[in-house]
Amino acid sequence: MEDFNMEINQQIHNQATWFTLTNDHNVSVIISDFGATVVAINTPDKNGHVANITLGFMHSHSYLQHHDYFGATVARVAGRLANASWQGHQLDINSTPNHMHGGEHPSLSYTHWNLIKLIKTDSQIGVVLRYISPAGENGYPGRLSISAMFVLDQKNKFTITYFGNTSETTLFNPTTHIYFNLSGNAHAVVDNHEIRINADTIAETDANKLPTGKFLSVADMPYDFRQPQNLGLALSKLPNGLDTPFKLNPQSSLQPQLSLKDPESGRKLGIHTNANSFIVFSTTGFEGDFLVDGTRKMTSQLGLAIEPQMLPDAPNHPNFGNIVITPDNPMIYQTAYTLN
């Protein structure tokens, strides 16, 4: 058996428990049971200096104050749903006239989740949290049980799996809303990052950021990331930045469909998901009078939210994929982050 020192450390705050998963390669991940939130992912740079590659807060109470889903699990349905309605059910209207990110606060992104188990084997460590959303919460039918499993392994792979089980037919399309910044501790904006996405098309969106149902080819557009591109260059051609659903090309391998690299720190990130899109949000226009990571004022392009999920508003577009969950068919969404 491999000799290892991986550990899980639990830190109790007033209203939350933070679980720190640390492997033997200087990589650690902090998960909070408040919103099943990824508080930090700490990785070494090219000189071995370890820093956080996500935007977050150093104190658990900050997560009560800032409602832009920093690292949070977003569900029942991430993204927007047209007219906040599904099969006659009136969902919360919180992005008028639509429904967004599961509905009004406090949504399950700002709620306590229960610890189900800690995982420790010779190759991985993890934590499983569960939230049971009662029938009718945020307008959705069915009692939906969501388990979120966060696992870090010795190969620097961090995997998040959501398991959904419902009492009645309902919708389920979760995401983890992590804002990445590979410079570490929000040292610099993300403009010099290089990004690659295996997507030939994006979903066109209207003025409310709701998909129109049309797909646009990325060819000759600033959205063409099929080969690695400098993010700042693309953003200089997009005055409103990116808040864009990229439809992933089918691929047979488990290779990342998205790669991000910061040439300065040397840090890299690869993401593979079994969902069919990434919503990429560049925080353009997001100027906050608060500090992230205790160090830096929130500004445009301080982070890049990469949201693996089924295409937004899927129930209204037959070719967007299925997000309807039934009692007979539990659903599993899985995303793996390779950190190196």
Ligand code: BGC
């Ligand atoms: C949405 C943005 C929104 C942000 C923060 C993103 O996922 O696409 O439109 O401003 O979340 O709430």
